[in-house]
Amino acid sequence: MTAVLPWVTLVVCLAITIARIPSLIQGENRVVFYIFALITLDILLSIEGPYLAIDALLGGINVTNLILRFLLYGTFLLMGIKIAMGFGSQSAVRAIRGPWGLTVLGFTVALTIFFFVITDTRGSTVGMTGLTWGPSMEAYAALGRFYPGYVSACLLPAIWRTIVGRYPVLLRGASALLFVGLALLLISQLFPLIPLVHLWLRSLINYSAVLATAIGLAGIWFSKAYSRRKRRLSA
Amino acid sequence: MPLQSKAFQRWLHGVAPDASTADVCRIAGIKRTTLAQQLVRGKVAESTLVSISRGFHVSPVEALSTFDLYSELRGAPVPPTGCELVSQIATIDLLRAVVDRSEPGSAPAGHLSEPPHPTSVRNWVDAIDDGELRHRVSDTTGIAPQNFSAHLTANRLPPELAIATSRAAGVGPAGGLVAGGLITEAEAGWPPNARQEALDKMSQSELVTLAGERLLALGKTLRRQEQDHERTERIWENLG
Numbered sequence: 001m002t003a004v005l006p007w008v009t010l011v012v013c014l015a016i017t018i019a020r021i022p023s024l025i026q027g028e029n030r031v032v033f034y035i036f037a038l039i040t041l042d043i044l045l046s047i048e049g050p051y052l053a054i055d056a057l058l059g060g061i062n063v064t065n066l067i068l069r070f071l072l073y074g075t076f077l078l079m080g081i082k083i084a085m086g087f088g089s090q091s092a093v094r095a096i097r098g099p100w101g102l103t104v105l106g107f108t109v110a111l112t113i114f115f116f117v118i119t120d121t122r123g124s125t126v127g128m129t130g131l132t133w134g135p136s137m138e139a140y141a142a143l144g145r146f147y148p149g150y151v152s153a154c155l156l157p158a159i160w161r162t163i164v165g166r167y168p169v170l171l172r173g174a175s176a177l178l179f180v181g182l183a184l185l186l187i188s189q190l191f192p193l194i195p196l197v198h199l200w201l202r203s204l205i206n207y208s209a210v211l212a213t214a215i216g217l218a219g220i221w222f223s224k225a226y227s228r229r230k231r232r233l234s235a
Numbered sequence: 236m237p238l239q240s241k242a243f244q245r246w247l248h249g250v251a252p253d254a255s256t257a258d259v260c261r262i263a264g265i266k267r268t269t270l271a272q273q274l275v276r277g278k279v280a281e282s283t284l285v286s287i288s289r290g291f292h293v294s295p296v297e298a299l300s301t302f303d304l305y306s307e308l309r310g311a312p313v314p315p316t317g318c319e320l321v322s323q324i325a326t327i328d329l330l331r332a333v334v335d336r337s338e339p340g341s342a343p344a345g346h347l348s349e350p351p352h353p354t355s356v357r358n359w360v361d362a363i364d365d366g367e368l369r370h371r372v373s374d375t376t377g378i379a380p381q382n383f384s385a386h387l388t389a390n391r392l393p394p395e396l397a398i399a400t401s402r403a404a405g406v407g408p409a410g411g412l413v414a415g416g417l418i419t420e421a422e423a424g425w426p427p428n429a430r431q432e433a434l435d436k437m438s439q440s441e442l443v444t445l446a447g448e449r450l451l452a453l454g455k456t457l458r459r460q461e462q463d464h465e466r467t468e469r470i471w472e473n474l475g
Contacts, residue, residue, distance in 0.1 A: 029474075032474060032475075085469075086472070086474045088470075162466075167463065167466070168467065220474045
């Protein structure tokens with residue numbers, strides 16, 4: 001099942017991205033398209049075939065993984081700002097886009113590069129699982145989980161208030177999915193506690209998180225379209 | 236708890252001994268599946284009983300009163316109190332009355348609209364509340380105060396709760412059923428002009444004060460709705 005899950009996630013994200021193209025052309029909320037496009041790209045680079053092909057072009061020292069980290073940070077920065085603004089949490093907007101949030105991001109990026117450089121990363125493998133894992137490798141991996149977790153932690157309270165508040169049912173359901181996805185990213189901070197023999201559990205949590213987040217975001221879009229349609233029909 | 240289906244079927248046999256279920260549903264204007272479902276579950280909604288009574292020209296109050304739960308409805312109807320009557324006048328009708336008294340003849344005096352109006356339930360409970368009513372209702376029925384409040388906010392009053400509330404307030408048993416929209420004021424035995432007369436009896440100051448209270452409450456509700464709407468729109472604007 002864990003072999004199918006990445007592809008399912010990729011297809012779902014790609015489908016949502018394609019579905020956003022009309023809105024992109026009409027200039028309606030372009031950032032949402034970019035978010036979905038980024039998520040799709042993130043997933044593509046997490047799958048073995050595409051990863052190895054691209055990394056071969058870049059010298060076979062897993063630079064692709066570093067690029068993937070940066071893409072992920074960008075995805076979460078963009079998504080975090082949009083969600084925080086949408087769900088009306090000023091404190092979350094500040095914690096992500098404010099001086100403090102950008103400092104956190106800056107440090108994460110700098111440390112990510114640092115640990116990548118001091119680690120021997122020769123030998124292209126997806127997720128760098130084929131390499132010998134020393135402390136610097138652990139730190140590099142932890143940083144990659146840290147920033148998404150940080151953004152998620154900033155967003156969860158505001159999303160929770162929407163789930164339990166007086167909002168349209170579809171919107172609340174979509175928010176609940178988004179909540180689950182981001183909460184899984186928080187849980188993923190505990191990955192070092194999962195024994196290596198249960199590596200499938202890590203990938204199950206990761207891809208479930210992406211799926212829930214993407215479908216949740218698309219659900220918010222759907223709830224809007226549904227409500228507009230209902231209003232048009234009743235008018 | 237709605238009506239037991241056994242007792243309901245006994246009653247239905249008394250009202251329409253020869254009618255098939257399909258006939259009953261057609262005459263009462265209810266869905267067959269709805270009735271079937273309620274019968275299977277063993278609990279028939281009071282509103283179903285009321286629809287069927289109307290279809291067969293039986294008084295809904297008398298029909299209800301044949302069930303033990305609603306035995307208080309038996310006998311001559313208890314006349315509503317003045318407060319109850321006024322509580323069932325729609326806010327917009329109250330405002331018309333205010334205008335009409337200040338500048339007679341300037342506003343066309345129409346008929347008062349029939350209850351229930353959008354805040355009937357809360358207005359009725361407020362009208363009969365001596366300050367301790369909600370406590371007494373939750374003591375006798377076991378309903379949590381916040382659930383009772385939720386009913387008021389949603390302008391809903393389950394018939395059984397309506398009966399319990401009127402009992403706890405010492406008013407006639409049918410008032411809550413009118414406020415909750417189960418039966419009409421005529422079916423409850425309220426005289427046709429009773430609300431208008433109660434309104435006419437109010438002094439200028441009473442009328443204006445009441446209208447003011449209603450407007451204040453309406454303003455709060457509208458503000459909450461507008462805030463909810465704004466928050467929803469903001470989410471959609473950013474992420475939709």
